[in-house]
Structures are given as C-alpha cells and as structure tokens.
Amino acid sequence: MTQPKWWKERVVYQIYPRSFYDSNGDGIGDIPGIIQKLDVLKDLGVGVLWLSPVYCSPNEDNGYDISDYRNINPEFGTMADMERLIAEANRRDIRIVMDLVVNHTSKEHEWFQKSRDKNSPYRDYYIWRPGKGGGKPPNNWTSFFAEDCWEYDEQSGEYYLHLFARGMPDLNYHNPRVVEEVKDILRFWLNKGVSGFRCDVINVIYKTSLSDGKKKFILTGSEHYISQPGCHKLLQEFRREVLDGYDCFTVGETVFVTPQMGRDLCDPERKELDMIFTFEHMETDQFLVKWFKTRFQLQKFAKTIATWQAALDWNANYLENHDQPRSVSRFGDDKTYWKESAKLLLTMLFTLRGTPYLYQGQEIGMTNFDFSSMDDIKDVESHNVYRLATKLHLPRGYRWKMMQRASRDNARTPVQWDGSKNAGFTAGAPWIKVNGNYPRINMARQMAEEDSIRSYCKQLIALRASDEVLLYGEFSVLAVTKELFAYRRKSGGKAYTVLLNFSEKTIPAEYRGKLVLSNYGGNAYSGSLKPYEAALLYNEVIAPPTKA
Ligand code: ISL
Ligand code: CA
Numbered sequence: 001m002t003q004p005k006w007w008k009e010r011v012v013y014q015i016y017p018r019s020f021y022d023s024n025g026d027g028i029g030d031i032p033g034i035i036q037k038l039d040v041l042k043d044l045g046v047g048v049l050w051l052s053p054v055y056c057s058p059n060e061d062n063g064y065d066i067s068d069y070r071n072i073n074p075e076f077g078t079m080a081d082m083e084r085l086i087a088e089a090n091r092r093d094i095r096i097v098m099d100l101v102v103n104h105t106s107k108e109h110e111w112f113q114k115s116r117d118k119n120s121p122y123r124d125y126y127i128w129r130p131g132k133g134g135g136k137p138p139n140n141w142t143s144f145f146a147e148d149c150w151e152y153d154e155q156s157g158e159y160y161l162h163l164f165a166r167g168m169p170d171l172n173y174h175n176p177r178v179v180e181e182v183k184d185i186l187r188f189w190l191n192k193g194v195s196g197f198r199c200d201v202i203n204v205i206y207k208t209s210l211s212d213g214k215k216k217f218i219l220t221g222s223e224h225y226i227s228q229p230g231c232h233k234l235l236q237e238f239r240r241e242v243l244d245g246y247d248c249f250t251v252g253e254t255v256f257v258t259p260q261m262g263r264d265l266c267d268p269e270r271k272e273l274d275m276i277f278t279f280e281h282m283e284t285d286q287f288l289v290k291w292f293k294t295r296f297q298l299q300k301f302a303k304t305i306a307t308w309q310a311a312l313d314w315n316a317n318y319l320e321n322h323d324q325p326r327s328v329s330r331f332g333d334d335k336t337y338w339k340e341s342a343k344l345l346l347t348m349l350f351t352l353r354g355t356p357y358l359y360q361g362q363e364i365g366m367t368n369f370d371f372s373s374m375d376d377i378k379d380v381e382s383h384n385v386y387r388l389a390t391k392l393h394l395p396r397g398y399r400w401k402m403m404q405r406a407s408r409d410n411a412r413t414p415v416q417w418d419g420s421k422n423a424g425f426t427a428g429a430p431w432i433k434v435n436g437n438y439p440r441i442n443m444a445r446q447m448a449e450e451d452s453i454r455s456y457c458k459q460l461i462a463l464r465a466s467d468e469v470l471l472y473g474e475f476s477v478l479a480v481t482k483e484l485f486a487y488r489r490k491s492g493g494k495a496y497t498v499l500l501n502f503s504e505k506t507i508p509a510e511y512r513g514k515l516v517l518s519n520y521g522g523n524a525y526s527g528s529l530k531p532y533e534a535a536l537l538y539n540e541v542i543a544p545p546t547k548a
Contacts, residue, residue: 513537
C-alpha cells in the first residue's frame, strides 16, 4: 500500500537560479529575484521549489562544481538572502529543496586544495592514483563530459579521478571522513529549514574498484560504479543517521538504472531514497548518445513511461530540466501546434502517477534556443562535445545541428517574464542570450490570458492537488499507437481516462466519460481527438472501453 506523504501530493518546481530572475541588473538571476517571484509561483500552485546549486562555485559547470557547501555564491546573494527565501517560501506554504552535489566537488574546494599534498589528512578525500607508466592514466575509464576522466597533478605527481568536468574531482567514499562530511552538510541545511534534497548523480558515488572497464561506446568503466552495494549502504546510512530525523524527502538523480536497481533504491523498506529521476524515456529519441537524435516516436516513448509507471510504486515524473532540451520543441510541435502540444505534455506530466517536476518556463511553453553560433553557448559539456566532434571531422553543419538538438543551454535561456527588453529577466546584459520569441512567449501575457499554457497548467495543478484518483490511483495503459497514448488512473469506484494525441492528425479514440479538461476546451467528448488534443475523462462506474 502506498503511504500518503506531502511530497507525493505537491508539485515540485525546479529553479535554475542563474536564469530565473535577476534582481540587481548584473545579468545573473539571484535569490532576491526568486523571492520577488514567490507570489507568481504560489499563484501557479507549486508546493516545493528545488533550487539548482546556489553554493559557492567557480562555475565551470554553473554551480554543479561546489567550492563551499555552507556558503552562497555571491552572484546569487548572501546566506541572509537564502534564509529569507526559506522563510518567505514557508510563509506561503512552499518548501525548499536543495541540490546535493556530492559525487564531486570543485577543484577549488578547500578539501581538494589540501588534498594535493600527499601528506595531508585530506589526501584520501579524493581518488588519487599514480599513472600506468608511459604517460598513461591509471585506467581506461571515460567521463560523462567527453574528456578523459583522469587529470595529472604536477604538485603531487599523481592523477585524480573526475567522472565529470576536469575541475570536478570525485570524492572518495571509501574514506569514512568523507561520509561524515556529507552527513554534516545534510544537517547544516536541514537545520536551516530546507525540506529535502535532489541528489545529483547519486548512484555513481561509490567506486567499487578502479580496474579497467569493458570497452564501451560511452562510459567505459561504469560497471565499477553504477549502483554498487557500497552506494546502497551509504544511502541507508544517510537516511538512518540524518534524514529520518527530519520531515524531508530525497529524490535521486540516478543514471543508467534498470527497473530492478530503481526498485532497490526507492524501496520504502530498505530506506534509501524516496524517489528517483530515471532517464530512459528521455533516451527514446536518441541513438547511443543524446547528440545523435532520432525522430520522436511516441510508441517507444509511451511504452517506456508505462514500463516505469509499473516498475516503481512512486515515480518522479519530468519532461524537462536544466540538462534537457525543451519538451515542446522535442516531443511536441513548437510551431503550428505550440500551444496545444505544450498543454498536451503538461496534461501527461500531471496525470501520471508520481510527483510531478515542472521546470522553470515549462509552464509558459518556452522553446529551445534560437542561437546561431558556438559563441552563444556557455555550457561546458556542449563545448567539450563540439571540440570532440571537430576532432572527429564531423561537418560543421552537423556539429551545429547536434548543439541545436541536445545542448543543455536549450533549457538555460532566461525565463521570459514579459515583453520588455531582455524579456524582463534583467535590466543589464543577460549572462546568456534571451530567446528572441519572448514578445510572443512570456509570463505576463500568459497570466492575463484565460486559455494560455500557464492558465491550463494552473488548472491541472489545482485539479491534481485534491483528487485522490490523480494522486494515488493505480495506473494502467489503455492504448499505445503511433499517435495515441491512452491510460487510466483508478481508485475505488472512480477513474480517469487520459487521452493524448501526439500527432497533427485528427484521430478516432472511442472512449467514454465525462469531459473534465481538454486543451481544446468544450464540455463533452466527441470520440475523436484533434491535432495534439489532450482529453481527461471522468468515469464514475468503470466500464471497459468501447474500443481499444
Ligand atoms: O546531461 C547530461 C550529459 O549529457 C547527463 O549525462 C548529465 O551529466 C547527468 O545527468 C548528470 O547531471 C547532473 O550532474 C552533472 C551536472 O553537470 C548536471 O547539470 C547535473 O544535472 C555533474 O554535476
Ligand atoms: Ca543578479
């Protein structure tokens, strides 16, 4: 039986602070900017804010490289601002969740600087190894960011491991002192009043061995660190010794998990994580790696979603975040059916079983960037990949196509607040270009429009908030075709039938029920779906569908 919990009933809204709202005109979003927009978020109906990292950082990876876990990056404000944000959010019954990035730190973290000295007690905080001889690194592993994952350090004559960017050395979880440090960081923030953590790449933190990996197209070596028994043990320890003492939740960002690994990680009995972000549905439109996109195929996508709905008791549902292209550009149609398809995707997000995660700008249907060159792109991963693709002699036009489809900066353009200069994001020069479509796509306009994407989003959030069936009802698939994804949520004698037409054709979908919500409006369901139509039907008595 599923236990009711506040974090199952609320909607989480992810803020990428750099691009959210700039309060002081330096071109960078900040914490006072978030405070200024709290009423807008409350109005939307969100109950939790997850902040991408706001800690001190040299920004090699925009804050995912942390140099001090207990202080705020001055670009974003002060600790007093952060405390004010927590208080102001709580006053509105909104909880704050922090990003916990502890697979690695920044190389500028004091621990790492000390650890470069072989005799320092901090040496074992990181993973140092001598090279293999002949200038070869300690093993054949490859990194997530298209570079080598060992970096030679002149000072100590050894290499350190970094699964991500060069400036992000991995911590050594074989060292009990590192484990204690992480517990202290958790306590520090929980005592400040935060209500949980989104745990960055949490299933790779424990490296069982550093032996050579089986050669693979991507992530050679990953069999030595993905979801290892040592990782499960650590998660249980964090939970038992720290998290269980607070009213909080954790969502793990878990890479390359199978349904079995997922069940192990969030089994309520084992007490590790409360839910996980899985990636499989986000990989259904790609070939081997995200940079080689294939056509969006609903069947693959919907089947993957259905598999995970069945695999886990409670999912963390998402279609966007700061690492992924915009969903309307990717799974919908950001041109002719922009509004309809953005609403359709939101309908799915809020009617699947699990906690919905909405990413900033998604509620107004923000689209992928309209950049024209690599100079516009800021992301470290994109630049690494572009460099590698150049080395591999991929044609320039193709390289740019790769960026347009998959660069993380697609999601990192500033939130479009209104039709004024720079979309009202900043009074200065934005750190990254604003999408030129802001006069048409912006918050102010959509807050005023009754049938805007945001208004529809708000309706969905309100509907879900108090509805036992949408919150806790069972999920079952009714149909998956090339165009249609239909499923049912059911609890007791009540059910919803969710019909989603992911195509630009009008298609028959003969289901019965009282029309509760559709992105085309209306108050009765006709038995067919218009292009990108989403329909939510209510069924008092559950009859089998007239035709599947
Ligand atoms: O977006 C990706 C690269 O194609 C993913 O593989 C991503 O690196 C992975 O999901 C881990 O992401 C998280 O940790 C990274 C950070 O850069 C991402 O922003 C974060 O979400 C390292 O901390
Ligand atoms: Ca600012």
